[in-house]
Amino acid sequence: MNRIQCTGLCLALGTALSSAPAEARPVSYPGGWTVMQTNNGDFSSFHAHYSPTFQDSIGLYSERNWGEDWHFTGVQYNRLVKRWNTPGSQANLYFKAAVGQADPFGDGADVEAAGFVGIGADWETRRWFAAYEGRAYDLGFDQGARQSARVGVAPYIGDYGDLHTWLMLEIENQPEAETPTTLTPLVRFFYDVQLLEIGYTPETDELMLNWIVRF
Amino acid sequence: MKLMLTALAATTLTLAASVVSAQQPVAVEAATTAQTMVTAKVNGMVCDFCARAVTKVFGKEDAVENVHVDLDKGEIHVTLKSGADITDERVETLVKKSGYDLVTIERESL
Numbered sequence: 001m002n003r004i005q006c007t008g009l010c011l012a013l014g015t016a017l018s019s020a021p022a023e024a025r026p027v028s029y030p031g032g033w034t035v036m037q038t039n040n041g042d043f044s045s046f047h048a049h050y051s052p053t054f055q056d057s058i059g060l061y062s063e064r065n066w067g068e069d070w071h072f073t074g075v076q077y078n079r080l081v082k083r084w085n086t087p088g089s090q091a092n093l094y095f096k097a098a099v100g101q102a103d104p105f106g107d108g109a110d111v112e113a114a115g116f117v118g119i120g121a122d123w124e125t126r127r128w129f130a131a132y133e134g135r136a137y138d139l140g141f142d143q144g145a146r147q148s149a150r151v152g153v154a155p156y157i158g159d160y161g162d163l164h165t166w167l168m169l170e171i172e173n174q175p176e177a178e179t180p181t182t183l184t185p186l187v188r189f190f191y192d193v194q195l196l197e198i199g200y201t202p203e204t205d206e207l208m209l210n211w212i213v214r215f
Numbered sequence: 216m217k218l219m220l221t222a223l224a225a226t227t228l229t230l231a232a233s234v235v236s237a238q239q240p241v242a243v244e245a246a247t248t249a250q251t252m253v254t255a256k257v258n259g260m261v262c263d264f265c266a267r268a269v270t271k272v273f274g275k276e277d278a279v280e281n282v283h284v285d286l287d288k289g290e291i292h293v294t295l296k297s298g299a300d301i302t303d304e305r306v307e308t309l310v311k312k313s314g315y316d317l318v319t320i321e322r323e324s325l
Contacts, residue, residue, distance in 0.1 A: 085259025
């Protein structure tokens, strides 16, 4: 496989392996499958999981970090720790953990055992949205952390079955990255069981492309 | 003449009884084919994407014919198959599995 093919495959996988933002809802309904992909320039990720209960999901997570030159593949477990339902809002607190292997690509280094733990939280009404995710990872050859937060507003309130649109602003902090803190305006669309996000990060001149499908 | 009136009355009563008797199975059949719509008011249902779980979870039930979600009112409308029923406890379990909290349940014959 040449470099272009490999890059294309990784990009495709990456869009599914999204990081914090698109994973804000990492647990589905009992028996439900979810496939999600993220690509924000710094990294591409793919996450496919199955929810045996409405509080748990388990699946494959793979991430290729372009900014720090490593690749992680492992099994990820997500747990809905707490959910607050009110007549006009819902808030969630999640715990996430993954174990697997990682390798720095391009220098022939050995594969090492790796993993990460993280928390995610979100709150939304039909008009407003806010989310946070932080995670710390140990790749054997590298340790680090990153976090991100989002706020969003729906320009119109759609009915069930309509195309829904959200305007969002994401701030991401990766202390070890070349540009540690970035701000990304993005637009989120969802229709039926599909969600698509498109954004642009001016500081790094990078595009964001995330999608999620549930079935 | 008295005998004739008695015979006429008896005949009328017999016919009436047979009519009532013939109508009874129809009434029973109508009762068993009646449809019910269950309306569950829930808390937390603010997102269309997440509310897809409602359709999936309720749709797996044998008794359920159709599911409609009203985000404005925070209601799940479940149309049951003819003659089918679903308990309040089961509705509450399904709402919980969908990720929401049940507030009230109402039933309406269609």
